[in-house]
Amino acid sequence: MVSIFKLEEIFKGKSSSFLEKEERRLIELYSLNLIHTPNEQSFDRITELASRIFQAPISLISLLTEDKQWFKSCVGLTRELLSERSTNRDESICQHVLLDGDPLVIEDTHLDERFKHNPLVIQHHIRFYAGAPIITKNHHIIGTLCIIDVKPRTFTQDELQTLVDLSKWVNTEIELRADLLERTMNEQSIRTLYEVTSNNCLTFHEKLKRLLKIGCERFRLADGNISKITGDVYEIIQTLSMSSNFRKTSDVFPLHQTCVGKVIERLEPVHIKQSALEIESTMINEYVGAPIFVNNAFYGTFCFFSTDQTFRTITNSDLEFLQLMTQWVGYEIERLLVHTELSESQERFQQIANNIKDAFWIFDVEENRLLYMSSAWEEITGRTCEQFIEDKTLWDNIMLPEDRDETMEQFQNVGKNKEFDYRLTHTDGTIRWVRNRIVPVYNKDGDLFRVVGVAADITDAKINQDLIRKSDKLAAVSQLAASIAHEIRNPLTSVKGFIQLKHNESCSFKELILSELGQIEDFINEILILANSHLGIQLNHHNVIDIMSEVLHANKEVSQLFHITFEYDPRANVEIICDENQLKLVFQNILSNAIESMSNGGTIHIGIGMENEEYIYIHVKDQGVGIAQERIAKLGEPYYSNKEKGSGLGLMISYKIIENHKGKIFFTSEVEKGTTVKIILPIEHLA
Incomplete structure (x- = not known):
């Protein structure tokens, strides 16, 4: 790598536009990792072929750095040129191809004022030169494919075109080589990322520290920060600095003193060169950053930066890898927040259950009868204490059959304090989870004569x-x-x-x-x-009726094939703010499931209407095989499908899309009668 200061020193008097163009060219050249590398057969084949086609004694693939012309492949070189594989750039003929951007042909160097006094012409007797530029996919000329002869010769237009075609072959070889290197680097980076994130021996902040180190090494930037942004305040939650110690974890900056403006503006990874932003008397000259999202909301940034002026390149693949690391950070923060909220919720629940809503009961073992049940049991089961006392079989009847044997064994074999969970059926049809803590009570002779229990409804916790x-x-x-x-x-x-x-x-x-x-x-x-559900969403005003009509039209042929008709009843002709393509995907997934469930044909009813003036509903009702009640709760989970060979991906994506649109999906179904899917979406803009 070369410093910008060295570049300005080498090209004294050159315009700023020339220096900027040269900087970009050199960045890409060095990123290709072609300079000072061993011979490669793929490039040598091209120079050998060029030498044979044109009957030229010398054929070269030359690459031009800031001060040298370096030969990636060479045929016919002798003496010091062969051993050095380079010459000074200011002596090279190829530099004129770089400057002009076009192929160059010199039929006799002794007749050309630009080259007849050139040291290479004099010392190595070069009389003929023809070179075609090697142009990268980013339109930078990094060198030439050239042929050289020690005697003058003519060069036809067809021969020049052949040379240009061969130079394009060089371009292809370079791109293939770059793709292979990039793929190898990506595989190594992703493997390292997985090893860090899956290491259960590391704390969250230790993992963040290692991710920062991975990023600094990959991007060749000395410093990295992971931040939380609240309003106009930038707080560092983890940092790594290899160049200085002017920042530390928990430091807080005003937002305008950071480089995150572009990240917040675009909400996607950004690369800023020569930002010239000063933080605590330190000038930031290069910055790479990506947004962190938690619960689909902007949370902070994952960024890397440097204070030096060394050339480096940041590719799209680099930015994608940064985004991958950033997504893990967002998901991990989200998971920790959920666990914290759950712990707090469970603690509050336990306090309430232990002090207010606990259901108490006392059972007389000698008389084999229930002595007492507190009123809280009525909330848990929907039945009164008197009903339990009058009907001794009621307890067995309301317990789920799959829990009954084990639970009754727990009640009957009470030798010490114990705690266990089981399920009961409420009078409203719902299933309630109950946690029972029972304590044996012994008489003065040491015989068990009573059992005291305290039960709590733990359905919400489950x-x-x-x-x-x-x-x-x-x-x-x-x-x-x-x-x-x-x-x-x-x-x-x-x-x-x-x-x-x-x-x-x-x-x-x-x-x-x-x-x-x-x-x-x-x-x-x-x-x-x-x-990337938070990225790439295109929110605009769209009519839901029009979106559904397009999906129905697209499914017309397949529905006819299965003898299925659509009964469409749109009643709410309003526009909502949504991503049209994502809603189409949801409607398509739901209709496909409905069609596949109706192997014997029938009618699918589709309705659209208003829900409480603030929402619009879309319902799709089929006459298919239906879904068992115990399976409805699992719909939308990863890898869970109601179909024999389904992956569950369609419904999982649909749930995520509707969630991002601040809506909800509801399923009701009856086996062998059909399923109804109802989607609720807000009419106002997404906040």
Whole structure:
């Protein structure tokens, strides 16, 4: 790497625009890792072919750094040029190709005033030169493919075009090499990221520290921060500084003294060069940062920066990896907050249960009868104490059959204090979880004569545990989805790009291949909704009736195939603010499930209307096989499907989309009669 100060020293008197262009060119050249590397057969084949085609004694692939012309591949060089594999840039003929941007042909250097006194021409007897620029995908000229002869010669336009075509071959080899290096680096980074995040021996802050170190090493930036932003206040929650110690964890800055403005403005990863922002007398010259989202709301930033002026390049792949790390941080903060809230909720619940709503009971063992039940039992079961006393079988009847044997054994074999959970059926039809703590009471002879119990309704706590379980599953699936999509996208893009390059060649399966690759890309975009649900959402005013009509039209043929008709009853012609494509995906998933459940045909009823003037509802009612009640609660969980070969991905994505639109999905169903899906969406803008 070279300092900007050195660049200004080398090119004294050059304009600022020239220096900026040269800086960008050098950044990409060094990022390709081609300078001072061993010979590579893929490049040597090109120079050897060029030498044979043009009958030229010398053929070179040259790369131009700030002060040298370095030969990546060379045929025909002798003496010190071969051993050094480089010359000074200001003596090279290739630098004129770099400056002009066009191929250069010199049929006789002795007749060209620019080159007849050139040291290379004089010392190595160069009389003929032809060079074509090597242009990267970012339109930077990093060097040339050239042929050299020790005698003058003419060069036709067809020969020049052949040389240009060979230079494009060099471009392709460089891109393939860069893709391989980038893919290897991504694999190593993701492996390291997984090892850190899955290490249960590390605390959350220890993991953050290691993630900062991973980022500093990958981006070659000396400092890193993970921040929480509240209003105009920037608080560091973890930091790593390899260059200085002017900041530490828990430090607080006014927001305007940081580089996060662009991150907040775009809500996506950003790369800022020469920001020239001063923090505590320290000048920040390069900054890379990404937003952290917690519960789909902006929380803070994950960023790296440097105070030096060293050249470095930050690729799109680097920014995607930063986003991957940032997503994990957001999910982990979200999980910790949920666990904290759950712990506080459980503590409050225990206080209430132990002091106010505990249900007490006393059972006489000798007389085998219930002596007392507190009124709290009526809230738990919907039945009075008198009903339990009058009907001794009532207790057995309201207990769930799968819990009955084990629970009754607990009651009958009371030798010491014990605690256990079981389920009861309330009179309203709901299932209630009950935690019973029982204490044996002995008479003066040491015989058990009574059992005292204290029971609490722990249904809410069980539901909270299920919510935590679903949240953890979704976080794990989202991170895995981002990792898999990130890994697939790079090779997929390369494959698709090179197939499209064959536009002038015959390929009988080309359209089919491109079509299949397009389907893979669509699938990747769908699973990325799980990892990047807060990004890429396009909110605009849309009419829900129009969106549903388009989905129904798209399903017309498949419904006819299954002898299914649609009964569409739209009653609320209003617009809401939403992402049209994401709502289409939800409606398509629900309609597909309805159609697949109706193997014998029938009618699907679709209705749209107002709900309490602030919401709009969409309901889809089918006449399919239905869903058992115990399975409805699991719908939308990762990898859970009501279909024999389903993955559950469609409903999981649908739940996430509706959640991001501040809406809700409800399922009601009866086996062999059908299922109704009801979606509630707010009419006002999403806050």
